Amino acid sequence: MDNSDTSFERFAELKCHFEEHNASIVTEEDAKIALINDMLVDVLGWPKQALRAERKHESGFSDYLIGLSNVPDFVLEAKRLNRFEIKFAEKDRLRASKLSGPALVEIQDAIAQVRGYADEIGVPLCVVTDGDSWVVFKTHVSGKNYKEAEAFVFPSIASVENNFIKFFDLIARSQVEKRIYTQLFDEVHNRRVLLEQPLEAAFPEEKIKITQKSQLGHDLDRVFDVYFGRMTGKDDPDFLINCFVETRESRIADFSLEKITTKVLGNIQADQRDVDKGLSAIVAEAIQVDEGQTVFIVGPTGSGKTTFIERFFRKTLDAALSDKCVDVRVSCLDAGGSSDTIVPWLVDQLILLLEAKLFKGGHPTINDYKGMYFREYIRRAEGVDAALYQSNPTAFQVKFGEFLDDQVEKDREGYLKRLIADVVNSRKKLPILIIDNIDEFTTVQKESVFQLSQALRRHAKHALIIFPITDKSAWALSKRDIFGIYSSKSFFLPTPSPRDVLRKRIDFLREKIDEFPKSDLKSDYFTSKGIRVSIQNLNGFAGVLEQVFVGDEFSAKTLGELTNYNIRRTLLLARRVITSPVFDVDHLVSSVISNAPISSDLNKLVLALLRGDYDFYKRGDRHETFPIFQVDRKFRQSPLLHLRILSFLETTAQNGRDIQERHATVQSLFDYFDALGVTEASLSASLDVLIYEKMIEPFDLADNDVSSDKSFAITHSGRAHINLATNNKVFFEQMALTTDITDQMVARQIAEAYQRKGLPVRERLSEVRSIFSDFLIREDGVFVGGDQANDRFGSQDEILRRIIKFGNSERDNGNGIEQFTEGNLRCKWGIVEQYNPQKGYGFIKFEDISGGVFVHAETLRVSGHDELFSGDRVLCDIGREKKGLAVVRVGDIQVENDKISTLECEVVRLFPDRQYGFMSSEELSGDVFFHYSSLPKELTGALKEGLVVSAELITLDDGANQELRRVIDVSTS
Template sequence: MTNSIDQAYERLLKLKPDIEAALAAKLNEADTRLKVLDRFLFEVLEWKHEAVFTEPPTASGYIDYLLTIGDRRGAMVIEAKKPGLLHPATKTKDVMIVTLSGPVVKPLMPGIKQAMWYALENGVAVAAVTDGNTWLFFRASRTDGLKPLEGKGVLFPCFETVIANFAKFVELLNVSAIVKRLHLAHLADADGLGVPEAEQQLFVLDPGEASMKQRDPLASDAALLFQQFFSRLSNEKDREMLRDCFVETSESQRADFELEKIVQRVLNNISSLDTAQSNELQSEIQRVITTRRSETILLVGNKGAGKSTFVDRFFEQVLARQLREKCIVSRVDLEEYHADPKAIVPWAILQLREKLESAVCATNPPSYDELRGIFFAEYQRLSTGSRKHLYETNRTEFRDKFGQHIEERREKQPDEYVRLLLAWAASGHQKLSCLVFDNTDQFPADIQDMVYQLAHSLESAAPVFTIVPITDRTVWRLSKAGALQSYSAKSFYLPVPDAKEIISRRVNFLKGKVRGEPKATESYFSRRGFQVKVNDLAILADAVGKIFVENDYVSGFIGRLGNFDIRRMLKIAERIFLSPELAIDDIIKSKFSGEDVTTDRVRTHRALIRGEYDRFSERENEFISNLFQTNPQKPGPPLLGYYILWILRRQMQNARNNQDENIEAAHWAVSNFVQFFEGCGVAEELVVAAVKRLYDRRLIEALDPNIRNVTLADKVAIKESGVAHLELLLSSPVYIDQMGLVTGINEIFARDEIRKSLFAGRFNDIRDQFLRYIIKIDSGRITIPPNDLYSQLQMAHKQIERMTSQRGRTAR
């Protein structure tokens, strides 16, 4: 904004003689507005006339100026007076921070009250009073329990003050500054809502010094197998396992929410897919075969939803046999492409050439007769046209030359050759080509758009059925412009099943292998690089089933914490299973000892939070976040993130309870959070930083899933991981004591008291001491107003206070 301020200052200096002359002439109010204020707004600060409303009527009168931004949203009310009418009780010419009810601005009180009233009627937060010489900016409405007249404002006593402090003046009145909320930042500073100074933070256990604990021997032996069957889904090439372990589902609460977002904001022709029978896709294939009209299907699902596995399983196991026999499936996996992204289309065409040849032709490579069939139109043209004489006199030479001709065409014009293969499959074999372009999401939007255009361009060659699995993020991104908007397609949303069903299916797969022929079972695993005994597999399956399948709490919590992303859910399960905290040795040995040993919630939480380390560390744990952590350079209220999650959870609950059809009802704008917490004395910078941290840690989501950095204009909602974190904070003793040990503390005494309790093994005391410290620091950095608007915040704070008085928690 530096250049714009400098340019505005130059414009002001050019107008300075005219403005000073007008102010000296003691004009009436109308002339003051015309010759002074209009010139300030339109010439110096370059407000657009369509954004400034003069004399708009209200219930109590007419506003002199109503400044608006965006879709005519009120930004500021300006009450104008004639020059000389406003005489602040001060001799200074310096810009001042003044109390609105104080003696300095007492002569301005009638104008202040009038501006406040107009602002209140129009829902405008900021107002100004001016006679062209004196300027007073202030908040016209408040949410912090203070009466507006008990607040403070920024006063420019005279025109000389404006010139001398022009940069600050611009940031209070310039349109771009208002859009960036700089005017509110200045008024927040006036009210004392600044960012606290940096502080030193001490740790009971420094999370940066976390070290790995020794894993139980049996758990080490199980690790490789566990990773094979319960994790690394994105890299796993065992198609048999993935297909057999696929969980059919038609609905889920989270899928309903995601689907509704897409329907309302992106695509109105998308519906949830029943993955068990997939009747919708079968009907589409039958329609293409009957009408001979191509169809493109967008298979939409979140990252890790199992889209690739679903497609494989659909064509190999689900699709009715009579339809399957009429289909030729060619799958182009873009995950295998690692060269220049700009060359993705030629590479995809070569992949199609290879796969279609293999599917359409009886031999590999294709025989001469098959190639002649593919190029039959070309064969007829040459044999009856330009090469007719050769055809009739020397068939052998004609065949040689034609063979050279089609080989050159195959190599130099693969795109044309692919189209001929598609046409030959349809006309010569009466087959429907089903093309799958998989894993396009790893490429930038322009590359994805090119692949999508390629898929549609092939429809002109022959009837084809194309499936493009993409994530919900890609749908949002490509729907704004490009091929996704230019071409028609039918869209289906792939729901994600519960974690219990996912893990249960894999346990059953493992047990099925164990029940089979021992030699065949061992051969199956040895081909994948494992040296195991069948009995070991049985023990592993029983142990996993006992921990995850038989324990509804554990599997349900994994689903929420992983945001129903299959890959993340399996990684969390792996983390729990392989942690030394779980003592998997004891659980497995209980199979033989007769004494039943299983995991419990406390042990599970320790395994989840600590993993394989001796303490919690966010650096090595992408699934668990420390909700009490503050930035030592700009320390805010330590419960700020917790408050934001609490509000968003209640917002989501209300939207669901009210069956609100507008998906935005579950979201809050970041700007609303800023305004809300400004009423509690929390600076905008701290609120925005807290929202960004929650977003980066995947505890909240933006309405548009492609947002990388949330801004004031974005709307956010709580994710399932955020709900899980609230559950941890409010009900898990392990979470509280672990955060108490690794959270930065700015009081040596508090740190030392927690450390003493740690050495004595008194974990009840650790939790109590830590929470009391958090409440003390939080109360010093945030003031929750005692009015109904902040009732949820009051409730959230009281919930933490209750936790400090609870006794009898299970000691660790």
């Protein structure tokens, strides 16, 4: 039974009670107690704490302020039963009537009074009732005096009964929080809402056909499936580990987590411990841990938090230490949605995983149970069951077994604590509990999971709890009291550039091709993976991938943004693009094998992305794009509304100082677009679509409801759609050809223009863009008004200018990406991310460019500079070269002296295979990261742990970590 069915049953009971005791309801207070309170609480689902009464305003007193947030959801004015008469002949029917109309003339004072309350405090909805009659209306209606707007009028409780669903949708808690009433009022006020409006596309889905691809294209589908589509590591266990993209932050986290693990393990007293002496020295300086530690691995979605942890325990952590750890990982994606069951579920999962790790056969034996419950065994053998133990040991064992069964099955949390304590006390190992994917839980659920983890950690005395969470969740949790009670350490992992991810996988593919000395072994290896293609072609294919996705950073960035940097889906998009018939794969492979250059063409990439194996863009074909100009079939709305909302949220994000300020409340969206004449109903419908398509996301990932107090922000996908829809002609053309629109004549004009014989394709597509652009601007003007030239609406005006641009082919540069050419350089400040004087190049990081921008030593020399160091601020001119963006001139170099210090440091940890290490200093609480490229060439060969150097250090942007800027001198002592 849904909420409305249950509510109607309760309403029927209330109605019977009302009819039986009608005569006793005399005063206004009687009406409140006998009817209105019961209606609001029992029938409409408002909790009693949501009913706040008698607030003094300039307009008088309000009887009820209904709602749970600071701003109420609606104001209700209660009157004595039969206080006013609604002049409808048919009292059992719902009517929509103007507030100033003759039917409501008797209650004008009550209407004015409640509307005054609501207007003063910014409440959108008003209700006037005597318990029998109900009048519901909006405080403001765009473009109308409120008195000229219609109200929903229920003349009697019988009319409520006959139209209960409408009544429920208007003021029930569940529906008000979803703002369903906006849709109902939009139907009445605007008369623009249709039950179903006909939409037509120039080329509907039934006319879209599959395009034949080459045999090599089919073969390479399988290559991509094995090496780029599968992320589980099932076919190759080391796949994810080897393809993890390292960053400076991940390296710092690696070393710090290793020290934490070593320190906690060091506190577990064992008879013999085989801990490396070098690590023991590090432990002596490590952070103090008394009862274990809680670690948060923080990073945006797609940053590889789970892979980082898997890689740490399998590859980074020293084998001797790893053998002394018992690590289990629980993914909360498998949990149910109930807050009441999350803790019992998590307890059961941890028990199953620990039992599988600790006991042969995956479960404890009776002797294992006796060990964990040894105190209870002795207490019973020497206490209450001593006689039985002496006279009949077998019966005692049976009875104790029944006791164990009762304890294990009924006190699961207690049993879990004993398991974890057994790891520490009996096995002298470190329990490590990794609780993953809690981001989509509610705050209450997160707190429950966190509290359980802390209880387990305290009980075990020595344990490590690891939470991989998103940066948004971390920010929200930091505001909660419970997370401030317990000490914890956090490490931030940035999202790797999709170009770097693809480069890693291409290198991995080449390693697999080259690691076998004989061709037949290579063929056997790839055949075992289901690949029917020659090694020569695979080498060529790897080169194609490098040219298309790695050579041009915009290609990989576009794919990454569309998937919100979900690496799995980004790789699937790469597969889709490269195997699409839009790309001539046979020609591309031949070109690479013959060393012929391949020109990077973003337009071709976008076309391959959109069309895949079809001759047109086909909705639902796993291209991660949305027909952004599509309107709702029920609500007449602007085809630019989706873009307008995204543009507003992008501006909000750009101006926000922190995560919370980069989100906008739904109420602020309603207020903003109300000034442009956009109805709440159509806006709500558009928001629902954008949420579903992951172009916007809520502040609380567990709550997607579009209620006024919820906050949303634009996602990477939303930004990508703005860019493609307003700058890329290929995307715009495919939308023009396949989007369902309201004007059938325009749809046919577009089809005719595209199919016109005798004209080159370029001219036909130019006409398609022009027709579609004119339609969008014209249709948008029907539904959106206001002064869009106002500074407040500058981003909205920009959307229109960009759409108009598509109608003028001479102004269209055709690629949708701002070009950096020698004639169009721009000065930008960046931070040196890494510079290798030995190799003569490095990379500079810019806020609005994905991945580092290449800078060559020759460019530096020609610009009049001798050297660069990590952390330097550099003013650059950027240009486009064959392999992507590069610095073409270096202007000013600024050294932030307040971030630089000179200290004596000792090398404490080296990762020679990864070309980085760490130093420490007595004057620093943390460690100093360094890359081998920052060292003098003569020092690289002599580098060893224990080496002491005089070093210039720079404080990183996070203010907590240091990085080596340069070595000044090496100690000879």
